[in-house]
Amino acid sequence: xxxxxxxxxxxxxxxxxxxxxxxxxxxxxxxxxxxxxxxxxxxxxxxxxxxxxxxxxxxxxxxxxxxxxxxxxxxxxxxxxxxxxxxxxxxxxxxxxxxxxxxxxxxxxxxx
Amino acid sequence: xxxxxxxxxxxxxxxxxxxxxxxxxxxxxxxxxxxxxxxxxxxxxxxxxxxxxxxxxxxxxxxxxxxxxxxxxxxxxxxxxxxxxxxxxxxxxxxxxxxxxxxxxxxxxxxxxx
Numbered sequence: 001x002x003x004x005x006x007x008x009x010x011x012x013x014x015x016x017x018x019x020x021x022x023x024x025x026x027x028x029x030x031x032x033x034x035x036x037x038x039x040x041x042x043x044x045x046x047x048x049x050x051x052x053x054x055x056x057x058x059x060x061x062x063x064x065x066x067x068x069x070x071x072x073x074x075x076x077x078x079x080x081x082x083x084x085x086x087x088x089x090x091x092x093x094x095x096x097x098x099x100x101x102x103x104x105x106x107x108x109x110x111x112x
Numbered sequence: 113x114x115x116x117x118x119x120x121x122x123x124x125x126x127x128x129x130x131x132x133x134x135x136x137x138x139x140x141x142x143x144x145x146x147x148x149x150x151x152x153x154x155x156x157x158x159x160x161x162x163x164x165x166x167x168x169x170x171x172x173x174x175x176x177x178x179x180x181x182x183x184x185x186x187x188x189x190x191x192x193x194x195x196x197x198x199x200x201x202x203x204x205x206x207x208x209x210x211x212x213x214x215x216x217x218x219x220x221x222x223x224x225x226x
Contacts, residue, residue: 042219
């Protein structure tokens with residue numbers, strides 16, 4: 001039973017355009033959501049997070065949107081750059097000090 | 113600043129051989145520690161986590177085990193490796209800050225069982 005789903009395995013976007021990465025979850029107890037970025041043969045790096053009390057969090061080119069009623073979150077990258085090409089993981093937790101449940105990841109390719 | 117180390121970076125082991133992967137964290141005290149595995153074409157699977165010395169929780173039944181002999185040291189072991197143990201193993205840490213704690217990952221170990 002996959003509680004965090006990233007249904008699209010890959011996304012290709014032109015440089016300068018917006019990248020929208022989607023994530024759905026099934027566990028209504030999740031109250032904290034994170035996005036990680038991973039390059040091949042490296043560990044994931046924390047990108048941005050959002051608490052369930054918010055519906056938007058922005059950090060530079062990265063914005064995460066949370067729709068609790070739809071159990072859906074998305075990561076927007078504007079403008080997309082070739083260096084953004086990586087695998088992006090969505091993760092969720094049920095609170096502080098707890099485990100993270102990860103999605104399977106989505107491979108983003110930004111074309112020059 | 114905090115740093116997390118994993119070694120070795122790559123490892124090729126025959127089926128049936130033992131395994132020991134080590135992870136250490138610097139610059140923080142009493143972290144939560146985690147072992148994940150990323151198999152080919154799959155996401156991150158939590159294997160073990162630890163909230164303190166000697167305290168290990170297992171998430172997935174398998175032939176792997178974990179130990180935490182010191183506050184900032186986490187070890188992943190196996191007595192006899194299987195082909196299915198191949199993958200990218202990641203150690204991560206987090207701390208309680210009164211809010212929500214992100215997990216921070218090490219560089220990973222690429223294990224190939226032949």
